[in-house]
Amino acid sequence: MPPLITQHDLENRIQDLLAAHDPGTTSRLDFLHARFDAGLAWLHYPPGLGGLGLPRGLQPAAEKAFAAAGAPDNEPQRIGIGLGMAAPTILGFGSDEQKQRWLRPLWCGEQVWCQLFSEPGAGSDLAALATRAVRDGEDWVVNGQKVWTSMAHEARWAILVARTDPDVPKHQGLTYFVLDMSAPGVEVRPLRQLTGEAEFNEVFLTDVRVPDSQRLGAVGEGWKVAQTTLMNERVAIGGGAAPRESGMIGVLASAWREQPEVRDPALHDRLLTLWVAAEAARLTAMRLSAQLAAGQPGPEGSAAKYAFASLNQQISSLELELLGEQGLRYDDWTMRRPETVSFVGRSPGYRYLRAKGNSIEGGTSEILLNIIAERVLGLPGEIRVDKDVAWKDLPR
C-alpha cells in the first residue's frame, strides 16, 4: 500500500509544481504536461496516470489553488466528453498500453474526444444499434451511421459501440472500440437543430478500419463497457452546486425586476412557483454533491437531470409569454457551430427552443422516470419483447 497523502502534502506538491513550472513563463501545454506527470491532474486517478489515488472530494481545492496561481486549465468545457465519458471507460477497461497512450493527451486537451453511440434507429434503445464491425485480420471494418455527436468535427478520437454479432440478442452482440476520427472513411456532417445552429454532427462510417488493439473490453462485452460511459454522463449532466438564481431562473427574475412594464399579476404566482422549484433543484444538487463528497453516492443524479430539464422548459416558456412583443423576435437563425451551449447571451426564443433538447439529450425524461421507478423504487420493469430475440430478427 502506498503511503497516504495528507491534505498538507497535497498543498505542498501543488506549490512545488508551481515553483518548478512558473505559469507566468511556462507554455500552457508544458504546464499541463507537468501537472499531469506530477499526479495533480485528476487526483482520484492512479499514480502514473495523472493522479495520486486520492478522494474525489479533494479536486475542487486543488483546482482553486491552481486558478489562484494563474495557472492555465485544460479548458474542461471543450473536452467534456473525453474527461467525463471516455477517460473513466479507458481507466476501467483499457489495457496499460491503452491508458498510457490516450489519457495524457486527453486530459491535457491535446486530443479532443467524441462519442459514437446514438444512431437514427437507436436512441433510447441504444442496445439496438446497427453499426457493424466485422473482423478482418488484425483490424475491424466498421460501417454505419451515428448521430448527435458533439465535437465530432474537432475530435481526434471517438468512443464507439458497434455490433459485432447480429445473431445473438441485442445486448450480447456489441463491442466497444476507440476509433481514429482522422481515419479514411469517416465523414462528419453538421446536424442543424431547431435553434438554427449545429452543436452536433452526423458521422458516416464507410469501411473504416479500426485495429483490434483499439478495442476496449472483450468482444461481445460492449454493453457492459458502455454502461460505465453512460453512468458518468449522467453525473456530468446533473451534478454541481451553483449560487441562487443561477441559470434560467436568474434570467427570468432579472427580466421581471428590470422591466416593470412586462409584469402581469396573472403571471406572478407562476413566477414565484418556478423560483421555488429552481431553488429546490439547486439545494438538491448541493445536497447531492455533499453526499458524493461524503462517499454516499445516491440515485439523485437521474432526478437532478430530470428536474432541470422540466424546469428549464417551464421557465423559458414563461419568459417568452412574459415578454410579449419582444418574445415574437428571434436573435439569429444563422447556421453556426458553437463549442459550448449557453442559455445566457441569446434571445429568449433561443432559450425556449434549446430547452426542448434538455428532456431528450442524455436520456429522455421518460427513460429517466423508468430508471427511477425501477432501480430506486423497485417497481416492475417494462415488458421486453426483444429480450431473447436475435438482433437480426428484430423489427426495425
Add this chain to the structure above:
Amino acid sequence: MSEALLYSEPEEELRAAVADLLADRAAWASVLARTESAEPYDTELWKTLGGGIGVAGLLVPEELGGAGASLREAAVVAEELGKAVAPVPFLGSLTATALLLAARESGNGTAALADDLLRRIAAGEQTAAVAIPFSRSPDTTYRGRVSVTPWPPREDPHEARLTGRVTSVADALPADVLLVPADGSIYVVRAADAQRTPVTTLDMTQVLCDIEFDDAPGQILAIGYAPLAQALLSAAAVLASEQLGLAEQCLKTTVEYVKTRHQFGRAVGSYQGLKHRLAQLWVQIAQARAVARYAVSSSGDEQVIAVAVAQAHCSAVAVQAAEECVQMHGGIGFTWEHPAHLYLKRAKSASIALGSPARHRRRLAELVDLPAS
C-alpha cells in the same frame, strides 16, 4: 454549508429511537381508533417521547435541563412523527419553546418566568402551547382579539387580566400553559384559567380548539411580538420536515401496494401511468429533503427565505404524496379502514398551517425583490 444538508450520526440515532417508539406505540390502527375516542391526544405517548426520549426539551439549553439541540434535531423527530401521523403535541410544544427561548434572549421581558417554564417543559412536567390560530404564517403582523385589562396594570406591573377569543389553536388541548399574544405583548396564562372548546377538525389526528379568555389572570412574558414571529418561523421550518416524513411514508406504502396489487394479470405498478407518477413523486421528495434540511440549518435573513421556500415546496409535496396514495390504492384507499385518509387529512391541514404555499410565495416575492406589480 452543503454538509449541513445531510444527517449527522447523532441525528440518525435520535431518529431511530423515535421510530422504534412510534412503531411500538403509534401503529396507524391505534391512531385511527383514537380519533373517535374521548382522548384525541395520546398523552401517554407524549410523556414517553417528551420526558423519556427528551423530545420536549430538545431546544431547551442544557443549564435548564434540556438537550441544547437545534432545529435540525427537532426536524428529524418531526419527520418520524409525520410518518406516523402521531397524535402528540410536538409542534405546538416546539412553537411555545421557541417563543420562550426568543423571549429569554430578547431581554425585553421576564427572563426568570421563561427560564422557569423552559425547565418544567424540559423535565416533562408541563406542556405549553401558543394561543394563535394554526393557519397564521410567520410573516403576519398578528392582531388578535384578546385584550388586556386593566391597562396599564395598577398594582403589580407583571400581572394582567386577559379577555377575548382565539380560534383554531393547535396542540392547546393537552397543554398546561398557554402563551397568549395580546395587545402587543405576550402573556403566560394557566390553561385551566381559560375555556378550551375542541373543534371538529379536518385532520383528526391533530385536534384544534377555540379558546375563550374571560378575565383570565396572566403574567407578562415579553413586550412586543418579535419572539412570536421567531417562534412561528422555527415552527414552519420544522413543519416542512414533518411534511417530508409524511410524503415519504405515503410514497413507501403506495410503492409497496402497487407491487402486490394485480389487475389485468399484471402488478399495477408495472404500468407507466403509475410508475412515472411515482418516480416524479420521488424526485419531489428528494427535493423536499434538501429544502427542509436547509430551512432548519440556516439562520438570520437567509432562514426567512429558506423557510418560505421549504413551506411552499414541502406543503405541496406532502399533499401530492397523500393524494397519489389515495388514488393509487384505488377503492381501498377511499375507505375509512385504510390509513391513507389520515395522511390526506394531515397533509392538507399541514399545507394550510403556518401559512399556505401561496402565502409563502407572496412573502418570498417581497424577500427576493420580485414584486407583483
